[in-house]
Amino acid sequence: MSWTLALPLVLPFATAVLAYLLRSGPAGRWISVAGSCAQLVAAIVLMVAVLEHGVIAGQMGGWYAPFGITLVADYLSAVMVVITAITALAVSVYALGDIDERKEDLGYHGLFNVLIAGVTGSFLTGDLFNLYVWFEVMLIASFGLLILGGSRAQIDGGIKYVTLNLVSTIVFLSGIGLLYGMTGTLNMADLAVTVDGLENQGLLTVVAMMFMVAFGVKAAVFPLFFWLPASYHTPAFSVSAVFAGLLTKVGVYALIRTFTLIFDGDIGYTHQILLWVAAFTMVTGVLGAAAQGDFRKILSFHIVSQIGYMILGLALFTPLALVGAVFYLVHHIVVKANLFLIAGVAQRLTGSTDLYRIGGLYKSAPLLAVLFFIPAFSLAGFPPLSGFWAKFILVRASLEVQGWLIAGIALAVGLLTIFSMTKIWAEAFWKAHPEGIEPKLSALDPWTRATLLMPIGFLATFTIVIGFFPEPFVQFAEISAAQLLDSTAYIEAVLGPVTE
Amino acid sequence: MEALIAVVAGCLVAGAVYLMMARNVLRFIFGLVLISNAANLIIFASGRMTAGAPPLVPKGADAPVGQVANALPQALVLTAIVIGFGLFAFALVLVFRAYTSLGTLDSGEMRVAEPRDDARK
Numbered sequence A: 001m002s003w004t005l006a007l008p009l010v011l012p013f014a015t016a017v018l019a020y021l022l023r024s025g026p027a028g029r030w031i032s033v034a035g036s037c038a039q040l041v042a043a044i045v046l047m048v049a050v051l052e053h054g055v056i057a058g059q060m061g062g063w064y065a066p067f068g069i070t071l072v073a074d075y076l077s078a079v080m081v082v083i084t085a086i087t088a089l090a091v092s093v094y095a096l097g098d099i100d101e102r103k104e105d106l107g108y109h110g111l112f113n114v115l116i117a118g119v120t121g122s123f124l125t126g127d128l129f130n131l132y133v134w135f136e137v138m139l140i141a142s143f144g145l146l147i148l149g150g151s152r153a154q155i156d157g158g159i160k161y162v163t164l165n166l167v168s169t170i171v172f173l174s175g176i177g178l179l180y181g182m183t184g185t186l187n188m189a190d191l192a193v194t195v196d197g198l199e200n201q202g203l204l205t206v207v208a209m210m211f212m213v214a215f216g217v218k219a220a221v222f223p224l225f226f227w228l229p230a231s232y233h234t235p236a237f238s239v240s241a242v243f244a245g246l247l248t249k250v251g252v253y254a255l256i257r258t259f260t261l262i263f264d265g266d267i268g269y270t271h272q273i274l275l276w277v278a279a280f281t282m283v284t285g286v287l288g289a290a291a292q293g294d295f296r297k298i299l300s301f302h303i304v305s306q307i308g309y310m311i312l313g314l315a316l317f318t319p320l321a322l323v324g325a326v327f328y329l330v331h332h333i334v335v336k337a338n339l340f341l342i343a344g345v346a347q348r349l350t351g352s353t354d355l356y357r358i359g360g361l362y363k364s365a366p367l368l369a370v371l372f373f374i375p376a377f378s379l380a381g382f383p384p385l386s387g388f389w390a391k392f393i394l395v396r397a398s399l400e401v402q403g404w405l406i407a408g409i410a411l412a413v414g415l416l417t418i419f420s421m422t423k424i425w426a427e428a429f430w431k432a433h434p435e436g437i438e439p440k441l442s443a444l445d446p447w448t449r450a451t452l453l454m455p456i457g458f459l460a461t462f463t464i465v466i467g468f469f470p471e472p473f474v475q476f477a478e479i480s481a482a483q484l485l486d487s488t489a490y491i492e493a494v495l496g497p498v499t500e
Numbered sequence B: 001m002e003a004l005i006a007v008v009a010g011c012l013v014a015g016a017v018y019l020m021m022a023r024n025v026l027r028f029i030f031g032l033v034l035i036s037n038a039a040n041l042i043i044f045a046s047g048r049m050t051a052g053a054p055p056l057v058p059k060g061a062d063a064p065v066g067q068v069a070n071a072l073p074q075a076l077v078l079t080a081i082v083i084g085f086g087l088f089a090f091a092l093v094l095v096f097r098a099y100t101s102l103g104t105l106d107s108g109e110m111r112v113a114e115p116r117d118d119a120r121k
Helices: A002-021 A027-053 A075-098 A101-105 A108-124 A128-147 A152-183 A188-197 A201-219 A227-231 A237-261 A267-290 A295-316 A319-350 A366-380 A386-400 A404-430 A446-468 A470-485 A488-495 B002-020 B025-046 B071-102
Strands: A056-060 A069-073
Touching: A002 A027, A002 A056, A002 A069, A002 A075, A002 A108, A027 A056, A027 A069, A027 A075, A027 A108, A056 A488, A069 A075, A069 A108, A069 A188, A069 A488, A075 A108, A075 A237, A075 A319, A075 A446, A075 A470, A101 A108, A108 A128, A108 A237, A128 A152, A128 A237, A128 B071, A152 A188, A152 A201, A152 A227, A152 B025, A152 B071, A188 A237, A188 A488, A201 A237, A201 A267, A227 A295, A237 A267, A237 A295, A237 A319, A237 A470, A267 A295, A267 A404, A295 A319, A295 A386, A295 A404, A319 A366, A319 A386, A319 A446, A319 A470, A366 A386, A366 A404, A366 A446, A386 A404, A386 A446, A386 A470, A446 A470, B002 B025, B025 B071
Parallel strands: none
Antiparallel strands: A056 A069
């Protein structure tokens, strides 16, 4: 059982080392693609094991919980690992055409795989301090990727990204210290049992707020999101796609995990705050996007806005709302990464991401227009694409608890999302290019064209599949929400009869 | 002993917040160092202070004998120090790079990625 859990972590690290050693030739990028394929297989094996056994846990190094480091996979962890592997595969294929040799020589593929390892580790760990370590693995790799190439805009964005993320890390670390001081354990399952018996529940709420701030920065919620739109439009397109898809979602995952498993004692207080946070995040994100005129900046603000929906699912804390949050997570990672990949192709064809300087893509590159249409309108929540079901579940969950206002906000934000997407559509695709250029896909050489468009098509297909056959995904999300609300299985898997 | 450490950690945080309010990025980074040390002290103190009793296992025994200091927070702090050191080194180089390529350390003037007149040129 341990290997099933450890393999999705070992593979990207091994790939990273090999890809880094062989970075100066073409071998590095192929190792990265092969590693991502192997990672996807390992993730699917893990998923099958979870589907069979419910929750699986493994103790690393033979130290039993709560003393050793525990890896746990329940439904939520497993699906996040699979979706991470899918995104990683798509982006590593895209990188074949997107990343130039200079960036490869600087170690792009090595850093990329370390990032994937960090993300996967965060999803699988069952120990808070270990979560901190995975966050750091992820952070340091993302720092490297963000400023790789070293343009002025990247350094500028990098300063804001690095400083604010370091602050969040320190708040997280202090919270860990205080929580350990109160309970004497950092194993999440053990904590879930211990915190209920604490005398000073008020102090626990204080610590919970520290975790909320720390994970809130990572997840880019209001009012802690300013590092995201300042930096996500600066690095290479492969990098911003993988950031947009995965990094903030690690923060959301950490929030969901800790605020369902550990800090679920004072829901009236903490989840009420989360509800306000969700509302403001949705609104400020979408308004910020409306004011932007750059392809990637609009998309960056939309990440913030969409994070609000996921937090909404957590804040309502009903079974249906959590189903919505889990469904939203999966749908959003695929759609968002894809949109950034498309922005990359648009920039190649037209020469810029500034919407006022480009255009004409619909007439001369209709294939790209179709490929953009799918994730963009899925993001906005058009039926029958995946985003519609995600929003539908969340709005319905809000209505069920008489949250008229929040349901109204969620719907209005969806409407404004359409506004931003039509803005991109009108400027980049519909109107003629201001300089009279006719951007054609055939301008790219066949190899680059294939490597850039294949992952986009793959992810778009995935979006359509979720959209037309949402049933199995919803059922899956229902079980995972049930596991989140009733943590008995999780705790038993970790602390009960230990699996070797 | 715990009270003393708590006061020290509080002073570090206060100094750090003061430094981090500055627009100068270098001062911000120094503030970050102070506050990360405060976090380390918090972890250390929350493991409870036990003076003069190192958690050593005597020869022939399986576990330490009698009251000994809690070894786990010390291991956590060590990890955090190592990670913090690496991140600080990176941040310092980044600030230096920012100074050479952007020509300023004032975070208010770093507007290359987000130009003021953003909407329509």
